[in-house]
Amino acid sequence: MTATVVKLAFAGIRTRLLASVITVLLAATATSTIVLAFEVGASARDPWQRTFDAANGAHVLADVPTEADARDIAARPGVAEADEPTPITTAQARLPAGTEALLIVGLDSRPTVNVPIAVDGAHDPGAGIVLEHSLADAVGITVGDTLRLQAPSGPVDLNVVGTAISPSVSRYPRQNPGLAWVSRSTLEAVQPDSSQWNWLAPIRLVDPTLERAFADDVFRSFPPRTVYTITAGEQRENTLIETQPTSLILTTYTIVILLVVFTVIGILIGARASQQRREIGLAKAVGLTPRQVSTIFTIETTTLGVVGLLIGFAVGVLAAPRLAQPTFATLLGTPTIAPNPIHLVVAAIPILLVLAIGAWVSTRRRSRLSVVGAIRSGAGRPGSRSRIARLADRAGASLPLALGLKDLLAQRGRAALLSAAIAATTGSVVFALCMKATLDAPASNVVSDVPAELPALVYTLDGVLLVIAVTTLVAVTILAVREHVRDFGVLRTVGFTPRQVTSSLVSAHTAVAVVAATASIPLGIGLYIGMYGAAGGDSSDLVIAPWWWLGLVPTAAAVIVSVSTGLPARIAARTPIIDALRYE
Amino acid sequence: MAALLEACRLARSYGEGSARVDALRGVDLRVERGEFVAVMGPSGCGKSTLLNVLAGLDRPSSGEVWLDGRRIDELSETALARLRRRSIGFVFQSFNLLPTLSAVENVELPLLLAGRGRRKARRIAVGLLDELGVGARPDAAPSQLSGGQQQRVALARALANSPDIVMGDEPTGNLDSVASREVLGLLAAARGRGQTLLLVTHDARVAAAADRVITVRDGMLAEQEGLQPARRVTLPFDPPARS
Numbered sequence: 001m002t003a004t005v006v007k008l009a010f011a012g013i014r015t016r017l018l019a020s021v022i023t024v025l026l027a028a029t030a031t032s033t034i035v036l037a038f039e040v041g042a043s044a045r046d047p048w049q050r051t052f053d054a055a056n057g058a059h060v061l062a063d064v065p066t067e068a069d070a071r072d073i074a075a076r077p078g079v080a081e082a083d084e085p086t087p088i089t090t091a092q093a094r095l096p097a098g099t100e101a102l103l104i105v106g107l108d109s110r111p112t113v114n115v116p117i118a119v120d121g122a123h124d125p126g127a128g129i130v131l132e133h134s135l136a137d138a139v140g141i142t143v144g145d146t147l148r149l150q151a152p153s154g155p156v157d158l159n160v161v162g163t164a165i166s167p168s169v170s171r172y173p174r175q176n177p178g179l180a181w182v183s184r185s186t187l188e189a190v191q192p193d194s195s196q197w198n199w200l201a202p203i204r205l206v207d208p209t210l211e212r213a214f215a216d217d218v219f220r221s222f223p224p225r226t227v228y229t230i231t232a233g234e235q236r237e238n239t240l241i242e243t244q245p246t247s248l249i250l251t252t253y254t255i256v257i258l259l260v261v262f263t264v265i266g267i268l269i270g271a272r273a274s275q276q277r278r279e280i281g282l283a284k285a286v287g288l289t290p291r292q293v294s295t296i297f298t299i300e301t302t303t304l305g306v307v308g309l310l311i312g313f314a315v316g317v318l319a320a321p322r323l324a325q326p327t328f329a330t331l332l333g334t335p336t337i338a339p340n341p342i343h344l345v346v347a348a349i350p351i352l353l354v355l356a357i358g359a360w361v362s363t364r365r366r367s368r369l370s371v372v373g374a375i376r377s378g379a380g381r382p383g384s385r386s387r388i389a390r391l392a393d394r395a396g397a398s399l400p401l402a403l404g405l406k407d408l409l410a411q412r413g414r415a416a417l418l419s420a421a422i423a424a425t426t427g428s429v430v431f432a433l434c435m436k437a438t439l440d441a442p443a444s445n446v447v448s449d450v451p452a453e454l455p456a457l458v459y460t461l462d463g464v465l466l467v468i469a470v471t472t473l474v475a476v477t478i479l480a481v482r483e484h485v486r487d488f489g490v491l492r493t494v495g496f497t498p499r500q501v502t503s504s505l506v507s508a509h510t511a512v513a514v515v516a517a518t519a520s521i522p523l524g525i526g527l528y529i530g531m532y533g534a535a536g537g538d539s540s541d542l543v544i545a546p547w548w549w550l551g552l553v554p555t556a557a558a559v560i561v562s563v564s565t566g567l568p569a570r571i572a573a574r575t576p577i578i579d580a581l582r583y584e
Numbered sequence: 585m586a587a588l589l590e591a592c593r594l595a596r597s598y599g600e601g602s603a604r605v606d607a608l609r610g611v612d613l614r615v616e617r618g619e620f621v622a623v624m625g626p627s628g629c630g631k632s633t634l635l636n637v638l639a640g641l642d643r644p645s646s647g648e649v650w651l652d653g654r655r656i657d658e659l660s661e662t663a664l665a666r667l668r669r670r671s672i673g674f675v676f677q678s679f680n681l682l683p684t685l686s687a688v689e690n691v692e693l694p695l696l697l698a699g700r701g702r703r704k705a706r707r708i709a710v711g712l713l714d715e716l717g718v719g720a721r722p723d724a725a726p727s728q729l730s731g732g733q734q735q736r737v738a739l740a741r742a743l744a745n746s747p748d749i750v751m752g753d754e755p756t757g758n759l760d761s762v763a764s765r766e767v768l769g770l771l772a773a774a775r776g777r778g779q780t781l782l783l784v785t786h787d788a789r790v791a792a793a794a795d796r797v798i799t800v801r802d803g804m805l806a807e808q809e810g811l812q813p814a815r816r817v818t819l820p821f822d823p824p825a826r827s
Binding site: 393399403406407410486487489490491492493494495496497498499500574576577578581 | 636639641642643661662665666668669670674676680681682683684685689693694696697698702741
């Protein structure tokens, strides 16, 4: 019997191609977002380590007030290697976007610890200046340009001879002020007052695992607020923090997508189970129990889910380096593909659970019909009568709309799931619009610290959700059309024109979409505020999308739903009446 | 009497080549205004096809259909729908009520389509249901009604706009003898009000109530083959003719 159940399940996959494709698409999308969230961070760890190794990075980098302090730290027990103390000071630089502060490091000779790694041009500043690579990128300065620094004695023009990266520096403007390397003599020319200098002591330890303890010891040995230390672990975290917004967005979308998956699977399987009451009856007539009938649907859905999982895992692993790209403005090498099977397992648990529960719940009730009742049903079962539809009727809705609403809302569960799927999708669009409004809010002459890929990622995920929602709508409409082909024939017999029949289906779906999309506006705003707060965002920077952007959401939902339901409805409405009346 | 419905050399075939089936083969038919015509014949002879083509539910392969002096087989789907909503009432063997609408909503649908106001449509629909004996349950869903009650509702829907002609395909085919008798009485009453009836039936009692019985065999009318038409029989439940 088990073999029969499995065989029936796989037969179902072949015969219901559209629903099968949607299920795979849903599972793949959900998986890829989960895997991306994990892999984005992981893909940047190796390049940071490569950069650290190439730079002979400092296990502890101390910023202290005097050269003597720096030498004192370098002489402490546990130090394996230390460079000559390097002076550092702040200068005002005239950048293309305006005047900004720069941290300039004065190099006496080629350092041996925490070495800047040249990306373009020379690594030795000589009489010019080497800019940190992400700073140069962000402000639009290239090798060969001239940079003017303000010195007490007047402006100092320096030739940009190169750009470089360092494992201790995160991407500008998260690292703000930006960093630059000059010769010791240039630093003295820019800031002759040595009391305005600080000193860097890059330290490598005999036992790198003691870096935290060493840094704490240094910190405690100086008066408060006179010393600053950063360990290698903190340098790495600071650099990798670039991937946090991406991971946060991906996590949010994972939750939204899982909700959409649950509702869409409920819709698809529920609608299909309704449509297949006859087959369910026949299956029961030959001896299958309700549990076995539900098992058929559950096996079918979870099998498709496994296919989607594998596709989504591959997509996630391949896309992660691209999404981690912003971090590489400060790192050596390219992002690595680091597929981790544990991520696949972590993604599989919620997705397969959602798919299996969705399939089981939506078929369990329908498989309990009596055999005769199930077999007898050629057309869709009459649903309950909706108060909302009656109210719309009394409020003077057009005849096709009133009729379409009565019909759509008669299947309460499906109407609720359809509304939920639309609301979840449009809610995520509202989320994206609010994020775009926040990103657009800063003045145009301030460099944003948001990776350029982040908005693109959000729009891509919105696009995926939109595709899912539209595909689901088409699938639901096709199922609804199939269920009502005979009713359409009856309507045309009593005098409905094909256009009126089409209108009844399209207008009802559109009305539901508009209501769901409107309700999703506060949902999306709430989600955005919640996620912004969870990400530690400053509430004074939070910007809600303008009302007219939000007003476009229900309008766009109405247009998309009208278009996506229009075609199957038109085809059904033009079926010859006699064929429609014979349809079972 | 003037002809309300005319068919000239009506043919309808399905499929092509060796699979081709000629359901109608050059049928000529004339139904006078106010006449009650029953169409009989063995299963598969083409009588339902004939009715569907005459009602504009299906299109002939060749030939012409005229209703009240207007050729209807060449009308667009939209024009046919408008014609059906005012001029043709149709009753099916399987009732074909819309399952998500109540009895009264099913009946008022053609009235609303014809442009009546909601209140007036509801009043007329309730009146029709009362007249046909299902007025006590206007808000019941079709699934909550018996077969006889559903067919009464279907009949009320067909009569709602006082169409020129009411056509029925085995309207008593799914009913028990009591319900059949009741529905037949209601059809006869409609005919008594001057409406033209064209019913496909296997039921001898229906045929007996008709002014004229035409028999279809192999896609042709028996009269065209020179067969004797059935004679008129008056049944006890026939209403008196309207003066």
